[in-house]
Amino acid sequence: MELPEAKQKFIESWGKLGSEWGINRTMAQVHALLLLSPEALTTEDIMLELNISRGNANMNLRDLMDWGLIDKQLKPGERKEYFFADKDTWNIARQVAKERKRRELDPVIKVLNELSTIKGDDKDPAYKTFKKSVSDINKLAGNVNKTLEMMLKAEEGWFWKSIFKLFK
Structure with missing residues (x-):
C-alpha cells in the first residue's frame, strides 16, 4: 500500500472511530487529516483534501477547537488561519x-x-x-x-x- 492510499484509509477509519467518541464522522476525518499533516493546514487545504464545503470545514474546525483537539495559528504576513493537531x-x-x-x-x-x-x-x-x-x-x-x-x-x-x- 502506498502512502496516499494508507493516508486515506486512516482518515476513513478515524472518521468511523470518531462516531464512537461521540463526535461526527467529518469532524474526526478533519482531525485525522491534521494528525497526519507534518505542517499546519488552512481551511482551503482541508476542504480540498476531504472534498467538503467551507461551512462544513469551518464548523468542524471550530468544534475540534472546542474539544481541545486542535489549535489555530497565524503566520506572520499572512491573513489565512492555519490549523494543527497535537500528535501525542x-x-x-x-x-x-x-x-x-x-x-x-x-x-x-x-x-x-x-x-x-x-x-x-x-x-x-x-x-x-x-x-x-x-x-x-x-x-x-x-x-x-x-x-x-x-x-x-x-x-x-x-x-x-x-x-x-x-x-x-
Missing part, C-alpha cells in the same frame, strides 16, 4: 476523556445525586428498588469518575502501570 496520542486520549466526562458523565452524576435524596417509605418495594438502583448506578458512576480524574492527572506510564496492576 496520550494527550488526545486525555482530552477526549475530559470532554466526554464533562459532556456526559458529569450531568448524569448530577442527576443521580439529586435522585438519591428522594424521600419515601422503606417498606415500599418500588421505593426500595428505585433507591437501590439509583445508589448502585451512582456508585458505579462515581468510580468511573474517579478513574477518569486519575487518568486526566496522570502521566501515561504511571497510569498504564496502575491499570495493569488491577488485572494481575
Whole structure:
C-alpha cells in the first residue's frame, strides 16, 4: 500500500472511530487529516483534501477547537488561519476523556445525586428498588469518575502501570 492510499484509509477509519467518541464522522476525518499533516493546514487545504464545503470545514474546525483537539495559528504576513493537531496520542486520549466526562458523565452524576435524596417509605418495594438502583448506578458512576480524574492527572506510564496492576 502506498502512502496516499494508507493516508486515506486512516482518515476513513478515524472518521468511523470518531462516531464512537461521540463526535461526527467529518469532524474526526478533519482531525485525522491534521494528525497526519507534518505542517499546519488552512481551511482551503482541508476542504480540498476531504472534498467538503467551507461551512462544513469551518464548523468542524471550530468544534475540534472546542474539544481541545486542535489549535489555530497565524503566520506572520499572512491573513489565512492555519490549523494543527497535537500528535501525542496520550494527550488526545486525555482530552477526549475530559470532554466526554464533562459532556456526559458529569450531568448524569448530577442527576443521580439529586435522585438519591428522594424521600419515601422503606417498606415500599418500588421505593426500595428505585433507591437501590439509583445508589448502585451512582456508585458505579462515581468510580468511573474517579478513574477518569486519575487518568486526566496522570502521566501515561504511571497510569498504564496502575491499570495493569488491577488485572494481575
